[in-house]
Amino acid sequence: xxxxxxxxxxxxxxxxxxxxxxxxxxxxxxxxxxxxxxxxxxxxxxxxxxxxxxxxxxxxxxxxxxxxxxxxxxxxxxxxxxxxxxxxxxxxxxxxxxxxxxxxxxxxxxxxxxxxxxxxx
Numbered sequence: 277x278x279x280x281x282x283x284x285x286x287x288x289x290x291x292x293x294x295x296x297x298x299x300x301x302x303x304x305x306x307x308x309x310x311x312x313x314x315x316x317x318x319x320x321x322x323x324x325x326x327x328x329x330x331x332x333x334x335x336x337x338x339x340x341x342x343x344x345x346x347x348x349x350x351x352x353x354x355x356x357x358x359x360x361x362x363x364x365x366x367x368x369x370x371x372x373x374x375x376x377x378x379x380x381x382x383x384x385x386x387x388x389x390x391x392x393x394x395x396x397x
Contacts, residue, residue, distance in 0.1 A: 310375040314385060317350040321368040321387030324348035324355075328366025329389035332359060341366070350385065365390040 328345040332338075338357055345355050345366055353370040370385040371377070 317385035325387035325389035332364035333391035
């Protein structure tokens with residue numbers, strides 16, 4: 277009948293194992309969610325740039341285009357619009373999620389869209 281004392285000695289083992297594993301689990305979860313956010317921001321930048329290029333090609337006013345692009349882009353994104361005679365474009369870039377920036381990731385979410393202006397007759 278030695279199971280009684282053995283069980284009592286091992287009673288805190290699960291608590292100790294969880295205390296060691298929990299910070300690692302939180303770190304992995306945080307890195308994973310930050311990676312998903314970075315990919316989502318990148319896709320939103322691409323989408324916003326394409327929207328901007330299409331609107332510029334239709335001849336929409338630059339202020340309206342900038343507003344629409346900002347609505348599609350991640351919060352705080354930088355928007356650059358290019359209007360030329362033969363092509364128009366939009367470039368959208370956002371900041372890297374903070375957790376990934378702290379780890380040294382410097383690749384920013386970024387999107388570029390170009391279009392040929394429509395001829396109005």
